[in-house]
Amino acid sequence: MGSAHAVLEVRDVVKTYGGVRALGGVSLALEPGEVHCLAGENGSGKSTLIKIISGVERPDSGVLVIDGHTLSHTTPSDAIRAGVQVIYQDFSLFPNLTAAENIAMLDELAARRRLSSRRRIRAAAQRVVETLGLDIDLDADVAELSVADRQLIAICRALVGSAKVLIMDEPTTALTHSEVRRLFSVVRRLQERGVAIMFVSHKLDEVLQISQRVTVLRNGEVVASGPASAHTARSIAKAMTGRDISDERIVQPLAPDAAPLMVVNGLGRKGAFSDVDFTLSSGEILGITGLLGSGRGEIADAIFGVAPADTGTIAVSGRQHTIRSIADGVRAGIGYVPEDRLTQGLFLEKSIADNMVAASLDSYRTRARLLDRRRISGSIAELFARLRIKAPHVQAPVRSLSGGNAQRVVIAKWLDRNPAVLMLNGPTVGVDIGSKEEIFAILRAQAAQGTGIIVISDDIPELAANCHRVLIVRSGRIVAELAGDEIDVDRIEERMTA
Known part of the structure; x- marks a missing residue:
């Protein structure tokens, strides 16, 4: 599998733990400005693949191609420098720091600055927030902000680091319907900037709403991959589980004399x-x-x-x-x-x-x-x-x-x-x-x-x-x-x- 336009390619990646194969020759590609859904049941290999892409784990075999550079393995620092950022479910933010400090922190560390400047940090955060058209209180401590705002801060932090690939792990789990719409609006702005997004979610209706392509893992292997328009929630569910999943009402009548x-x-x-x-x-x-x-x-x-x-x-x-x-x-x-x-x-x-x-x-x-x-x-x-x-x-x-x-x-x-x-x-x-x-x-x-x-x-x-x-x-x-x-x-x- 390959693409002349891909910003990230995974080629034939294999990973085992104690003799148990977590990934068995997985390949996929992400193109600039694409939202690519990665779907699969728990234990299908999604988390292992994300860890390998982000440099947390090393594959047994196979390679990554990031922005045209072929790597047999990478470290988290290498991945970040190459423009790969992961937003985990807990966002990995510092609750006692302000929104601006959280947004600019990694950039400050990457520049190896010994002294921080509050003015420089706030200006860097303000540029990203304005680019995405967001309304966030940059001076508020993250602990005081909503889950939705913390999600957006994590996205802004990735963009300060010039992210080319953004991996979002279950990004809508704790969001309301209106907050999901707001997040999707931000995702579309990221697409316009050419950022490739790997969207990992169990909410299949949302997957189909935001994604252009879908790759499904089952037992560590790719069992389906293609345009999102070729799928329904039911077809993705079947690919994930290997069986038909009904979305019809399954309700047994109550006894007339139920107390x-x-x-x-x-x-x-x-x-x-x-x-x-x-x-x-x-x-x-x-x-x-x-x-x-x-x-x-x-x-x-x-x-x-x-x-x-x-x-x-x-x-x-x-x-x-x-x-x-x-x-x-x-x-x-x-x-x-x-x-x-x-x-x-x-x-x-x-x-x-x-x-x-x-x-x-x-x-x-x-x-x-x-x-x-x-x-x-x-x-x-x-x-x-x-x-x-x-x-x-x-x-x-x-x-x-x-x-x-x-x-x-x-x-x-x-x-x-x-x-x-x-x-x-x-x-x-x-x-x-x-x-x-x-x-x-x-x-x-x-x-x-x-x-x-x-x-x-x-x-x-x-x-x-x-x-x-x-x-x-x-x-x-x-x-x-x-x-x-x-x-x-x-x-x-x-x-x-x-």
Whole structure:
């Protein structure tokens, strides 16, 4: 594979780790002013390829051609000097420095200046911001800025370094619809400047909206590559997984006599949300959505006791509960998979097995208050198999798992308690499309056993496909409820933005 016009080429790159092949002869090319989507499930080789392009990892064989120069390997400094920049999901910014300082920092280091000039730094940052037509407070500390503004600062930092190739890893994960539109507007300005962009995302509708070309990896090999116009979200999903992925509604009818499982009345917290009323039935999957900042996540935090409500009542299984803490939420029979699974849902240094039983150890104690190791091992083995967690064994560190498998461990932790109600906030953020489908299959199976499921998400297609009802939150209030045939993507988005 090759192109006379390519600013970056990857030719027959192979990489193995401990005998396991992560990349098996991958080739692709990026041309100036092109947005090239790199798609694939977790574990497909995307991250390894990015590390090789950026110089973090060295390939076993194959070469990179950057701006006409052939390299068998490179270092991060070499890649940056050649014009290759990577914007990772965490943006790698300094929160205690200003926006201007973050933008100009790498350029200052590259020039090996011993003394920095605030005037020079601000002027360099201002030039890039004006070039892209952005409105960013350059004097504000990055810690004070929104996720969307931090994303744009990371882009500006790359341009100060005269980036020719910009790799964006899951750039829209935490952005609202309006912020995504703003980001895409900036991406198009970058294209006009001739910057080649590798866009890595699980959100296939966005991929098709912004990309000119698509390359799909599966098991470390290129299984599809070509113009984005030749693809649909479904064809990309099939290439990623090797099977057809349905986007139609997969909702089992509720039993006519399904009992109310949770009743929320008049729930409110000053400055966050108010007058929240809803009922969740046994076996129901209830979606709650709204734009970022609508109050949807705060409602979930209040129900579980993370940040308790000031007013209102919560009843579970016919019994009213005062939920002032997480312990109260757990005692009420509620499980909660938080939005940030890495910092709030898992013990990263512990094993899969330890994480699975972390919330239910007391239930395994004998009369002598000793832990029943045989029962614990049996439960862990059953959950490991039932949730199809892809790992060599249950003692593997949870830190080593992909996003989808890490999410399954958090879900397993709560299923081991057999909660009456299981809430999940952003259950498929950063999860590939195959794992998304499997996670919702797990939730549907749990609902079929009578558990009430609440899904808080801004992934509208997944809500439309899986929920019996969807509640729309705006400005801290439930402003609409959709059920049955009323539920479709267009109608949900219309109610969210009305």
